[in-house]
Amino acid sequence: xxxxxxxxxxxxxxxxxxxxxxxxxxxxxxxxxxxxxxxxxxxxxxxxxxxxxxxxxxxxxxxxxxxxxxxxxxxxxxxxxxxxxxxxxxxxxxxxxxxxxxxxxxxxxxxxxxxxxxxxxxxxxxxxxxxxxxxxxxxxxxxxxxxxxxxxxxxxxxxxxxxxxxxxxxxxxxxxxxxxxxxxxxxxxxxxxxxxxxxxxxxxxxxxxxxxxxxxxxxxxxxxxxxxxxxxxxxxxxxxxxxxxxxxxxxxxxxxxxxxxxxxxxxxxxxxxxxxxxxxxxxxxxxxxxxxxxxxxxxxxxxxxxxxxxxxxx
Amino acid sequence: xxxxxxxxxxxxxxxxxxxxxxxxxxxxxxxxxxxxxxxxxxxxxxxxxxxxxxxxxxxxxxxxxxxxxxxxxxxxxxxxxxxxxxxxxxxxxxxxxxxxxxxxxxxxxxxxxxxxxxxxxxxxxxxxxxxxxxxxxxxxxxxxxxxxxxxxxxxxxxxxxxxxxxxxxxxxxxxxxxxxxxxxxxxxxxxxxxxxxxxxxxxxxxxxxxxxxxxxxxxxxxxxxxxxxxxxxxxxxxxxxxxxxxxxxxxxxxxxxxxxxxxxxxxxxxxxxxxxxxxxxxxxxxxxxxxxxxxxxx
Numbered sequence: 355x356x357x358x359x360x361x362x363x364x365x366x367x368x369x370x371x372x373x374x375x376x377x378x379x380x381x382x383x384x385x386x387x388x389x390x391x392x393x394x395x396x397x398x399x400x401x402x403x404x405x406x407x408x409x410x411x412x413x414x415x416x417x418x419x420x421x422x423x424x425x426x427x428x429x430x431x432x433x434x435x436x437x438x439x440x441x442x443x444x445x446x447x448x449x450x451x452x453x454x455x456x457x458x459x460x461x462x463x464x465x466x467x468x469x470x471x472x473x474x475x476x477x478x479x480x481x482x483x484x485x486x487x488x489x490x491x492x493x494x495x496x497x498x499x500x501x502x503x504x505x506x507x508x509x510x511x512x513x514x515x516x517x518x519x520x521x522x523x524x525x526x527x528x529x530x531x532x533x534x535x536x537x538x539x540x541x542x543x544x545x546x547x548x549x550x551x552x553x554x555x556x557x558x559x560x561x562x563x564x565x566x567x568x569x570x571x572x573x574x575x576x577x578x579x580x581x582x583x584x585x586x587x588x589x590x591x592x593x594x595x596x597x598x599x600x601x602x603x604x605x606x607x608x609x610x611x612x613x614x615x616x617x618x619x620x621x622x623x624x625x626x627x628x629x630x631x632x633x634x635x636x637x638x639x640x641x642x643x644x645x646x647x648x649x650x651x652x653x654x655x656x657x658x659x660x661x662x663x664x665x666x667x668x
Numbered sequence: 669x670x671x672x673x674x675x676x677x678x679x680x681x682x683x684x685x686x687x688x689x690x691x692x693x694x695x696x697x698x699x700x701x702x703x704x705x706x707x708x709x710x711x712x713x714x715x716x717x718x719x720x721x722x723x724x725x726x727x728x729x730x731x732x733x734x735x736x737x738x739x740x741x742x743x744x745x746x747x748x749x750x751x752x753x754x755x756x757x758x759x760x761x762x763x764x765x766x767x768x769x770x771x772x773x774x775x776x777x778x779x780x781x782x783x784x785x786x787x788x789x790x791x792x793x794x795x796x797x798x799x800x801x802x803x804x805x806x807x808x809x810x811x812x813x814x815x816x817x818x819x820x821x822x823x824x825x826x827x828x829x830x831x832x833x834x835x836x837x838x839x840x841x842x843x844x845x846x847x848x849x850x851x852x853x854x855x856x857x858x859x860x861x862x863x864x865x866x867x868x869x870x871x872x873x874x875x876x877x878x879x880x881x882x883x884x885x886x887x888x889x890x891x892x893x894x895x896x897x898x899x900x901x902x903x904x905x906x907x908x909x910x911x912x913x914x915x916x917x918x919x920x921x922x923x924x925x926x927x928x929x930x931x932x933x934x935x936x937x938x939x940x941x942x943x944x945x946x947x948x949x950x951x952x953x954x955x956x957x958x959x960x961x962x963x964x965x966x
Contacts, residue, residue, distance in 0.1 A: 363800075369808040380820055491953070495712060495946040497897055499904045499920060500938035511928050601810025609901050610810055613924075622904050629819045635820045642813055650808070 362654050366647050373643045377636040378422045381432065384506050388482045431640070431662055432628075441637035444622065449641065452618035454525050455541065455607060458534045462541030464549060468592065471553025475561060484552055493547020498606045502540040502613040510536060536615045541606045548602070552595040555590035562588070597653025600646055619645075632648035699954035702947040709944055713765040721746075725912045728753035732930040750919075750933045751926050763914040764827070764940055770915070771896040772907075773830045778837025779888045783877075785838070786845025786884075789793035790853055791872055799846070803839035811836035811898045819907040826915075829908050835896050844887045848880035855879075882959040889952035892946040900941050916941050 387404040390397070406412050410421045425431075431441035452526030474486035518536050522529030560566060561584055569583045570576075606619030615621070623638035625631075721744070725947060733749040735756070740746060747756040790800035809817075814858050815832040836877045852858065853876070861875050900917030902908050909915040910923075916937040923933030 365804055366808070369805050372805065376817055376821075380817075385822065387846065407779075469835050491949060492946070495949050497900055497904070497917070497920075497938060497945075499901065499917075500935075501918070503924065503931075503938065505933050507927055507931060601812065604810055604900060605812030605901060608816070612905055622909070623816055627816060628824065628906055630701065633822070635816075639817050639820065640814065642816075643809065646810055646813065647808060660700060 358634075358658050359651075359655055362651055366651065370644075373640060374423055374426060375419070377426065378419050380632050380636040380639075381422070382540070383632050395603060397573075413513050423668040426640070434634040435631045436629055436634070441633050444634060445619065445637050445641055448617060448619045448622045448638075451521055451616055452607060452611070452620065454521075454534065455537055455610065455618060456603065458538035459541040459545060459603070460609075462538070463519060463545045465598065466542075467546045467549025468553045468585075468589075470546065470550040471555075472580065472588070474550065474554040475557035475584075476580060478558065478561075481556075486554065490547035490551040490554075493544060494551075496542050496544065497542060498609045499613060501543050504542055504612060505536050506613065518614060521617055537610050537616055540613070541603070541610045544606050545599070545603060548599055549592070549596065553588060553592050556591045557584055560584045560587045566589050572580075590657070594653060594657050595662060597650055600649045600653070604642060604646060607619075680794035696954050699951055702954075706947040706951065709764060709940075709947070710768065712761055713768050716758075716761035716765050720755075720761045722755035722758045724754060724758040724762040724914055726754060732926060732933075734930065735932050735936075738932075747936060748930075748932050750922065751930070756932065756936060759914045759919060760916075760936060760940055763916045763919050763937055766909060766913065766915040767896060767900060767917070767941070767944070770826060770830060770833070770899045771892055773894050774833035774837060774895050774899070775888055777830070778834030779841045779884075779891070781834070782838040783845045783884055784842030785874055786842040787849050787880075789842070789846050790849030791868070791876060796846075799842060803842045805836065806839040809836070811895075812901065815898065815902040815907060819902070824907040824910070826909050829899050829902050832902070833899055836898075836910055837891060837895065840891065841884065841887065845880060845884050848874055848883045852879045853878055886952060886956045886959050889906065889948065889955055891951065893948040896941065896945055896948070928943070 380663065389402050389409055389411055393402045393405050403412075410418060411422075421595055429442055431445070433439070436445060437444070463480050470489070474483040477483045506518045510514045516535050517529075517533045520533065522531075522533035524530045525534065530580055553642035566583050569579045574583075576603060604620075608624060610616065611618040611621040612624055619638050621640065623635060626638055671880065728749065728750055730742065730745075731751050731753040733745050733753075735748040736743075736746050738748075745755055745757070750756055750759065785799050785803075789796040811833060814836050815829060818828040818832045819825075822831075858871065858875055861871050866875075899908065900915075900920075903915045903917035904921040906918075906921065909918050911918070919937035920934045920941075923930070923935075923937075927935050
């Protein structure tokens with residue numbers, strides 16, 4: 355298992371390097387000369403040249419990249435061109451809400467998706483199964499923003515049941531809880547389809563396995579067979595596949611945050627890109643990429659823990 | 669003798685994988701309906717300039733006209749007008765066109781490159797580790813992140829989206845192609861072709877590529893729907909096509925401000941996207957069941 359995880363870690367090194375290189379290139383796009391900004395409009399050319407030298411801007415580009423990497427590793431992502439605050443400060447405020455939204459989505463969508471998939475597999479070929487398949491096909495064919503707009507229009511506006519703009523407060527307060535329902539519902543609804551589908555496939559495979567027939571033959575109740583013998587084994591592929599869908603979740607989160615004005619990293623990234631705020635865009639994309647890497651790493655470890663056979667595959 | 673073999677191979681391959689598809693789709697009612705709807709949508713998009721009753725970019729003094737079935741509609745605007753008084757039907761036709769172009773360009777570029785890499789990796793085993801490691805690295809960037817990053821670098825626009833979606837398609841297609849090609853590489857006819865002294869080019873394109881086309885084709889069909897969804901989401905965020913050009917995702921986003929009193933401006937383009945993606949997915953599922961039942965897990 356350690357071998358497997360080490361391999362994954364080794365793989366993330368070039369990825370991290372690529373992400374950093376991208377962040378560096380993005381900062382090269384800043385139209386103005388950073389040294390001239392620091393020196394101020396009245397500065398003499400000599401002073402600007404002096405500052406350039408101090409900042410390492412006159413060094414070869416590779417050295418500059420090394421300086422950039424050192425700065426990022428120390429947690430310095432620069433200053434936003436628009437709000438003039440530190441990028442790390444803005445990101446620190448946005449990470450919490452994004453994590454909150456993802457959690458609030460997964461906490462109901464994953465169990466429901468797994469339940470739907472299992473039901474479909476057990477009642478294979480019957481009406482319930484077809485219903486679940488229809489739901490999941492519709493789910494993977496619907497854009498996130500459509501679900502968001504519909505929920506917003508009916509539940510938020512027409513029936514005035516729940517707030518639909520911004521974040522009301524922390525998750526444990528009543529306002530916070532009320533304001534996260536619609537975004538979490540939106541993001542979860544597109545996620546149920548793929549999960550149900552994967553679970554169904556995995557459960558169908560396990561249902562025809564020998565050990566399930568043995569369990570039935572020894573007279574176990576059908577409920578015990580399904581929950582303990584089928585679902586437990588079916589969960590292994592489902593966990594990996596949920597990990598593979600992390601990108602899907604991330605994309606959905608970016609759109610959901612934008613629709614509901616949710617103050618998360620995705621909305622920050624989109625806003626920064628549209629406003630050509632390169633340092634902020636660089637920081638937000640760096641954080642999103644890092645989050646994606648970490649999620650995949652965690653899923654890999656979980657997979658190795660759930661399925662001892664991974665070890666032998668290396 | 670060599671000529672005879674090379675000419676005969678593609679013909680038999682095509683006959684054996686194309687004709688059952690049509691027979692199967694004609695038999696599968698759901699897939700048939702999906703195919704017909706998709707065909708109508710594609711034709712409508714193709715002939716948009718002739719079908720559109722109005723100029724899709726021309727603003728008028730009659731904004732927020734609802735569609736024909738609601739109160740307060742005008743007879744000349746079948747699907748109403750948007751916030752700037754532009755005819756919705758005409759914009760939908762042009763928007764569908766651009767959405768389909770975006771998806772097709774990405775799948776052709778990214779899928780083509782991915783398939784080529786997969787073939788080369790399977791054929792030249794020395795290249796294989798490099799191809800697979802690059803695919804692993806590329807897989808670490810979700811499409812939406814690539815889209816955001818490219819929009820940040822080259823500025824929002826159709827080019828950024830198509831490049832991002834193409835890059836995101838490459839690794840998956842490369843993997844699928846490689847795994848199919850490795851099976852084909854073990855077949856006797858590859859050995860026979862080599863023994864005949866055929867050049868690598870012929871072996872790769874005539875023998876290898878044509879024989880792994882079906883799983884790759886199925887995968888690309890299913891991927892096409894996803895690509896359209898991601899592309900539409902990126903343009904919904906404002907990172908895609910620039911106004912006044914119309915693209916379905918962007919149109920849905922434009923109607924957000926008027927959602928509560930003129931919902932059709934947002935919902936009609938969204939529904940068009942759903943129709944396209946749903947039909948593509950249903951067709952893809954039918955193709956997969958027919959051509960490659962092992963891929964059900966994907």
